[in-house]
Amino acid sequence: MTSTSLDVERIRKDFPVLSRELPGGRRLVYLDSGNSSQKPAPVVETVREHLSMHYSNVGRAMHVLGAESTEAYESARDKVAAFIGAPSRDEVIFTKNASEALNLVAYSFGQHLWGPGGTGDAGADPRFALGPGDEVVISEMEHHSNIVPWQLLVQRTGATLKWFGVTDDGRLDLSDLPQLITERTKIVSIAHQSNVLGTVNPVADVLRRAREVGALVMLDASQSVPHHPVNVAELGVDFVACTGHKMLGPSGIGVLWGRAELLEAMPPFMGGGEMIEAVWMDHSTYAPIPHKFEAGTPPIVEAIGLGAAVDYLQGVGMAAVETHERELTAYALEALREVPTLRLIGPDSLERRGATLSFTLEGIHPHDVGQILDDQFGIAVRVGHHCARPLHLRFGIPATTRASFYLYNTTGEIDALVRGLHHVQKVFA
Amino acid sequence: MIGESMYQELILEHYKHPQGRGLREPYDAEVHHVNPTCGDEITLRVKLGDGGKVEDVSYEGQGCSISQAAASVLHELATGSSVEETLSVVDEFTRLMQGRGQVEADEDVLGDAVAFAGVAKFPARVKCALLSWMAYKDAVVRSAS
Numbered sequence: 049m050t051s052t053s054l055d056v057e058r059i060r061k062d063f064p065v066l067s068r069e070l071p072g073g074r075r076l077v078y079l080d081s082g083n084s085s086q087k088p089a090p091v092v093e094t095v096r097e098h099l100s101m102h103y104s105n106v107g108r109a110m111h112v113l114g115a116e117s118t119e120a121y122e123s124a125r126d127k128v129a130a131f132i133g134a135p136s137r138d139e140v141i142f143t144k145n146a147s148e149a150l151n152l153v154a155y156s157f158g159q160h161l162w163g164p165g166g167t168g169d170a171g172a173d174p175r176f177a178l179g180p181g182d183e184v185v186i187s188e189m190e191h192h193s194n195i196v197p198w199q200l201l202v203q204r205t206g207a208t209l210k211w212f213g214v215t216d217d218g219r220l221d222l223s224d225l226p227q228l229i230t231e232r233t234k235i236v237s238i239a240h241q242s243n244v245l246g247t248v249n250p251v252a253d254v255l256r257r258a259r260e261v262g263a264l265v266m267l268d269a270s271q272s273v274p275h276h277p278v279n280v281a282e283l284g285v286d287f288v289a290c291t292g293h294k295m296l297g298p299s300g301i302g303v304l305w306g307r308a309e310l311l312e313a314m315p316p317f318m319g320g321g322e323m324i325e326a327v328w329m330d331h332s333t334y335a336p337i338p339h340k341f342e343a344g345t346p347p348i349v350e351a352i353g354l355g356a357a358v359d360y361l362q363g364v365g366m367a368a369v370e371t372h373e374r375e376l377t378a379y380a381l382e383a384l385r386e387v388p389t390l391r392l393i394g395p396d397s398l399e400r401r402g403a404t405l406s407f408t409l410e411g412i413h414p415h416d417v418g419q420i421l422d423d424q425f426g427i428a429v430r431v432g433h434h435c436a437r438p439l440h441l442r443f444g445i446p447a448t449t450r451a452s453f454y455l456y457n458t459t460g461e462i463d464a465l466v467r468g469l470h471h472v473q474k475v476f477a
Numbered sequence: 478m479i480g481e482s483m484y485q486e487l488i489l490e491h492y493k494h495p496q497g498r499g500l501r502e503p504y505d506a507e508v509h510h511v512n513p514t515c516g517d518e519i520t521l522r523v524k525l526g527d528g529g530k531v532e533d534v535s536y537e538g539q540g541c542s543i544s545q546a547a548a549s550v551l552h553e554l555a556t557g558s559s560v561e562e563t564l565s566v567v568d569e570f571t572r573l574m575q576g577r578g579q580v581e582a583d584e585d586v587l588g589d590a591v592a593f594a595g596v597a598k599f600p601a602r603v604k605c606a607l608l609s610w611m612a613y614k615d616a617v618v619r620s621a622s
């Protein structure tokens with residue numbers, strides 16, 4: 049199934065929205081997949097089919113529909129596990145999105161559970177104990193979802209937050225790695241691929257240092273899992289977060305992968321139905337993973353839709369997706385160089401970077417760029433700080449315009465972007 | 478097209494050639510307002526004179542064409558008018574901006590500010606247009622107290 053070339057015209061036919069006409073007769077040019085991707089017909093159809101013919105709650109319903117729903121939900125877990133190379137399906141926890149996956153891990157640290165705590169007595173596991181003197185390391189290029197949960201954690205516990213800087217060319221600054229990650233570091237959490245710069249971070253270098261000092265490593269893979277072949281076991285990290293809506297799936301479903309042994313040692317994040325083994329009035333014991341972390345009725349059809357998205361991506365082949373995006377990125381880097389005063393924020397070569405290009409145009413605010421691209425050309429880009437305000441502060445700019453590509457984008461759409469940018473410059477000349 | 482109705486010539490003119498930009502002395506009150514969703518910001522000063530006259534509105538800020546042009550138009554409209562008059566213009570401008578494009582603008586009250594009518598159809602941009610005007614209202618209240 050996996051080939052390295054991809055028939056983009058055939059793929060586009062699977063995405064009904066891409067042939068849609070916008071008001072005024074404009075054709076849609078969707079360059080905002082880094083924000084959220086479009087959905088192919090098989091995903092829409094799977095969700096529709098499940099909702100219309102098989103829907104019921106999962107786990108607890110003892111009837112045909114309950115069995116079908118549970119089977120579909122749990123097989124989505126199998127698909128995701130295989131897709132990301134998880135050694136065990138039980139290591140795949142469904143969350144609402146990447147943000148919840150990151151929060152789940154952040155809330156596992158520094159808890160003091162008193163009394164009979166069943167399997168979840170985190171206070172007892174030193175890896176999750178956190179207090180004054182302990183450190184958490186993130187980076188300046190993180191999405192707010194990989195910053196704020198850790199800020200809250202250190203505020204709760206008195207631990208210290210530290211971060212990697214970012215170099216002028218948009219790389220993680222590893223020059224102070226040994227001072228940054230030390231014996232005091234409990235966990236390092238960084239993006240696998242930056243949602244602004246497109247930079248793919250050197251996980252192995254960070255991991256090596258973290259292992260030397262016994263720190264855990266989490267990857268925010270929201271921007272990598274949709275676009276590259278990712279194998280969590282090969283990466284060798286401890287936790288990985290990603291989010292369904294950026295990888296052709298529905299919104300409302302995300303994934304936390306964690307090493308089984310760690311997930312078993314972690315206290316539950318939320319309490320409720322389905323996450324328990326037995327409940328007494330004064331205490332409870334918890335279900336084995338993954339259910340320990342899935343309190344309440346989960347996003348059932350969303351998970352099933354994600355399963356269909358993963359099937360679709362595997363049908364195309366992630367190596368082919370990666371190659372296609374690389375070609376688009378090469379083309380776009382070249383094409384954007386022709387636009388006067390355009391300043392790329394992020395690596396200007398293909399080396400260790402993905403298909404996300406953020407830039408500024410001198411004297412023109414990104415909101416104006418985005419508005420004119422949309423109004424006049426039907427080109428959807430993202431403008432603003434893309435939930436990475438500290439990174440924009442680092443580069444001394446309030447906002448950027450961001451074009452991000454996916455398997456259904458074409459070089460023709462990049463040409464349209466460049467024409468649009470020239471027009472924007474004419475309006476504000 | 479839609480874009481053209483928002484980027485009126487007058488707005489682009491004010492953006493390219495802002496009127497009264499720069500912070501000046503003396504002043505009675507200074508305020509700093511930000512739009513957290515897009516990072517637009519403005520620092521604005523008002524100097525009031527005898528008989529409720531607005532002697533000067535001076536400002537410095539950064540942001541998109543809409544927010545910058547709105548500050549420039551505000552400067553022109555407010556300087557030399559009475560506080561009372563300008564506050565009624567602010568009210569009319571706010572009503573227009575929050576009217577989701579359904580409100581008929583009163584050109585007699587608004588003058589040049591009527592050029593912003595098209596912005597009201599873009600909820601994400603309304604805050605850009607209102608940033609300096611809300612800052613002005615705030616500054617006037619502070620200078621009076």
Ligand SMILES: Cc1ncc(COP(=O)(O)O)c(C=O)c1O
Nearest residue numbers: 145146147191193243268270291
């Ligand atoms: C790098 C990165 N991390 C985290 C997130 C948060 O994803 P979600 O909003 O689905 O939780 C995003 C998406 O906006 C992202 O790009």
